[in-house]
Amino acid sequence: MVVATEEMAVYCFDTLVSHFTGDQPPAPAFEDGNHPLFVTWKKATNGSEPRLRGCIGTLEPRQIVSGFKDYALTSALRDRRFPPIQSKELPTLECTVSILTDYETAEGYLDWEVGKHGLIIEFTDPDYNIRRSATYLPEVASHEGWGHVETIDTLMKKAGYHGTITESLRKKIRVTRYQSTLYTMHYGEYVAYVKKNRGAAPAINGVTVVNGFKPGH
Incomplete structure (x- = not known):
């Protein structure tokens, strides 16, 4: 490698x-x-x-x-x-x-380790019915002191989503983790x-x- x-x-x-x-x-x-x-x-x-x-x-x-x-x-x-x-x-x-x-499809938005995995998220913006995506490198969450939920929520905002973030929406996110x-x-x-x-x-x-x-x- x-x-x-x-x-x-x-x-x-x-x-x-x-x-x-x-x-x-x-x-x-x-x-x-x-x-x-x-x-x-x-x-x-x-x-x-x-x-x-x-x-x-x-x-x-x-x-x-x-x-x-x-x-x-x-x-x-x-x-x-x-x-x-x-x-x-x-x-x-x-x-x-x-x-x-080491790209892998995560089983959900919580299926990754802070400090180990980078994330690629993909989801449909319910307000505009468009696809959005964004990524964080593995070191970002640990450097910022974020947990899983805060990392995902800020990543959704980075993707351009400005609506209300609900648990239901988080569960619809496709997450690819990588190292x-x-x-x-x-x-x-x-x-x-x-x-x-x-x-x-x-x-x-x-x-x-x-x-x-x-x-x-």
Whole structure:
């Protein structure tokens, strides 16, 4: 089974840095394959808890090299919930790469474990008679401190449902559960990796970008 690795997170940082420099990112240091995957960016400032800055991926298998390259940029620049990430934010960022595995049809909306399973829900909106769907990665519920019901209810709202959530409606939801492997890397760890393996820290417009330096300021 393919698992998320340090090199995959490095490749996502390489891709984002290369977007700002206009260069091609270095070749990935991991083997290709076909798997569902996500790229998540978070931002931490002044020692605070990292806050979501962008997260986009696919629930369908695709080539992981091109997938990480595409979603590293899409989640950083085109997540409609957030403004595009700027180069000056690089030192505050952390990147999590996720590879999704073990898709299973749950027997009901309670048939999953917090912290172990991600969820895909599908249901018919009774107000508009349209199908809605949404997903949470496995780490979301445990990070937010949610139980089963709160997770499902917030996921229904994420899907675009704004009506009353009843027990009867919850029981009509189709739930697919899945697991994931993930790897999280902070920008400082990325800089250390690049120095060790390539001999020099990342640079934008000829200026080295390290923790504490903000390009453009």
